[in-house]
Amino acid sequence: LAAIVIQSAWRGHRVRCANRSAAAFRQRLSEATQEARARPHNTLGARARRALANLLRYTSVASVLEALGHLETATRFSREVCLWLLTTPTSTTPPPVASQCGDGRRGCEENAEYLPHVLLRLLHLCNRSVPNEEVALAAVAVMLNLTVAVNNADAGTVAMWWQRRVLNEEGSSHSQSIVEFLFGSLHRLSRAKPGTSSIRLFARISALLATLYETLPVDFAAPNDYVGETEALLSLVRRLWSTALSRLPVRPEVRLLLRRHQPHESRRRRGLLRRIVTLELNLERLPSKPQVNPIIACELLLSTLREHQRRCEHHHQQIHNTQM
Structure with a gap:
């Protein structure tokens, strides 16, 4: 009986706290x-x-x-x-x-x-x-x-x-085009020194390009194939920046996200990369301005390019099969 009373009191306390938050939110929205x-x-x-x-x-x-x-x-x-x-x-x-x-x-x-x-x-x-x-x-x-x-x-x-x-x-x-200019900017920024604004710009551009490719329909004929270029770019920035970036502390929010990711879910790697980059882009607005990991952003871009390439090939194969 005592346990039931304690649980009821706790649930009532939680509900009252939630209602206060909801009321405050409604008040701010009304204002x-x-x-x-x-x-x-x-x-x-x-x-x-x-x-x-x-x-x-x-x-x-x-x-x-x-x-x-x-x-x-x-x-x-x-x-x-x-x-x-x-x-x-x-x-x-x-x-x-x-x-x-x-x-x-x-x-x-x-x-x-x-x-x-x-x-x-x-x-x-x-x-x-x-x-x-x-x-x-x-x-x-x-x-x-x-x-x-x-x-x-x-x-x-x-x-x-x-x-x-x-x-x-x-x-x-x-x-x-905007996409062509952004890929050209990645090549220029790939030799920047760690700790400079160019590294932050490289990461943002990589995230932007990945997002643009995610929105492409399978029947959109993209003028260029950037998979090979991005593979070479990722290899270059890993060699140049990995040592310096490994010394930077990992944000607690990112560490928690990585801990929730199960090792056997390698097929969901791109989804994890997207969540990490999105989280780090939001964290950039904090007063401390932590930077997005440029290597993870570039890896997300490469993974997105490969996925779009795979979807396009599958789409063209389906069209070919229907015409046979």
Whole structure:
């Protein structure tokens, strides 16, 4: 009888604590709703609209970083903002466009410029100085948030990352897609010294590319096969960075995730890598700013590329069998 009384008291205490948390959450949500109605200019959508206008207008590093910071916040907390930025042209007078866009799907608007294209031009202008690397890190962070709204059912949101555009507006014929530019950046960053911002940028770009490949439908004809290049890249960064990275402490959250992973679940390795990278990307926002492990991020990219290659081969084999 005493045990039943104690258990009942404990359950009642837990329920009351949970109700207090739920009540506090409802109160904060109600206050936020009232604030949005009273001050519509402070909503995430309005902040994103102002930040985009400032990004297109400003040229100083400090102003660009401020605009990117507002865009990162808005895109992190609102999928609707991400979808709006991916589907609303930023300019009515875009730079020239080269007409190679994945497999030429109808959803890709070649004559429109969207936020990913603006960020691509911004990355193209960045040099190796510390302030410019901060701009590049912020731009890639916004791109990572935007991938939440990339849907393989919408050809436009997928194909724009593969759409080749002229980066130099001064009459140059050289064109690159966002994916091509990012892979080129990985090669440049792969020889960076451990402890620099370039390592953090390498990890973010690897995570971004892995996410973009995960959204590709099996019938999307990606222009290039990067599996071989990424294998060589992973081998290189392991040789250059493994010793320095092994000295860094493992975050308790990551250690707990690894402990939950069973050794016999090797076939789920890619899922584990994705969870680790996602967790470390979230931990990067802490004041201590722990960095994402670039080797794990590159391994995730390689695993994702191989999986996409396998799915494409299986899809083509099925088509071949139906035609026989």
